[in-house]
Amino acid sequence: MIRIGANPICWSNDDMKEIGGNIPLEQCLSEASEIGLEGMELGNKFPKTASEMRAKLGQYGLVFVSGWLSTFLLERDAEAELEAQRPELAFRRDSGAEVLVTCECTRTVHGSIDVPLSRRPILTPDEWARLLPRMTRFAELVKQEYGLTLVYHHHMGTVVQSEADIDRFMTGTGExxxxxxxxxxATWAGVDPVALAARYRDRIAHIHTKDVRLDVARKAAEGDWSFLKSVLEGVYTVPGDGAVDYVAFFRELPNYTGWVIIEAEQDPEKANPKKYVAMGYANLVRFLNEAGLRKTA
Incomplete structure (x- = not known):
């Protein structure tokens, strides 16, 4: 079964809280429900306890999907990471999540508007050798103790950004x-998401969908912009409003089951969240149908 949800970053940003900071949570959730979304990922305005989370989302006919968790496995081993993250892991499990969205954030630059993407961290061979087995072990522990499947989020400005990074990460970590x-x-980093889907279809357990305005991406590269400056300038948009071939993408995932999440951070002053998320949702339903996958409730 494929379900379509959204990340509240479409309404209010987490890395730069003033982007959409004036939009109340209730507006986000009511609009998500009206659009037809089934679930929401975590944002900074959401309840802080699992019981409150379930109750709040339930008011709008929504369920909790998951939430970003920054790991620091280059700095501590898997057992230490697990101990440090236990409250967050329990919160996600008890709120109803089945997957754990994880990204290694040691030395990341994506949250700093003044630091260009060109200064993002590049791992040494020794660092790769340290990170990969620790990530595998952490995933195993999270599954054993919390029942959550770790899904790794490659991300601009982090240690896993490029195609070479993604390939090294996937070949170096366990099942x-x-x-x-x-x-x-993927698209902004110069990676074909269709090819990625074909290459790793058996290990893809969560999908984030946003589109890329390639003209803005080119300006970002030429101007040596930061991630957040690029977002504010409109590098991202919703599915179907940019360069990604979503029908070809979904055709490479004929057996996919799980969530397809709209996560298209934009400046809400320039791109009305309800208008754009509704457009992205309608496009996703159409793309899934054209690819031979049916979006079901």
Whole structure:
């Protein structure tokens, strides 16, 4: 079964809270429900306890999907990471999540508007050798103790951004580590998401969909922009409003089951969230149908 949800970053940003900071949670959830979405990922305005989370989302006919978790496995081993993250892991499990969205954030630059993407961290061979087995072990522990499947989010400005990074990460981690394939982050990084889907279809357990305005991506590269400056300038948009071939993408995932999440961070002053998310939702339903996959409730 494929379900379509959204990340509240479409309404209010987490890395730069003033982007959409004036939009109340209730507006986000009511609009998501009206659009036809079935679930929501975590945002900074959401309830902080699992019981409150279930109750709040339930008011709008929504369920909790998951939430980003920054890991620091280059700095501590899997057992230490697990101990540090236990409250967050329990919160996600008890709120109803089945997957754990994870990204290694040691030395990341994606949250700093003044630091260009060109300064993102590049791992040494020794660092790769440290990170990969730790990520595998962490995924195994998370599954064993919390029942959550770790889905790794490749992301601009982090240690896993390029095609070479993604390939090295996937070949170097074990089966407990699944891939969160993000069409927007792949495209902006110069990676064909269709080819990624074909290559790793058996390990893809979560999908983030956003589109890329290639003209803005080119300006970002030429101007040596930061991730957040690029977002504010409109590098991302919703599925069907940019360069990604979503029908070809979904055709490479004929057996996919799980969530397809609209996660298209934009400046809400320039791109009305309800208008754009509704457009993205309608496009996704059409793309899934054209690809031979049916979006079901």
């Amino acid at each position: 407990a580590v699944k891939l969160l394939l993000d069409t927007g982050h």
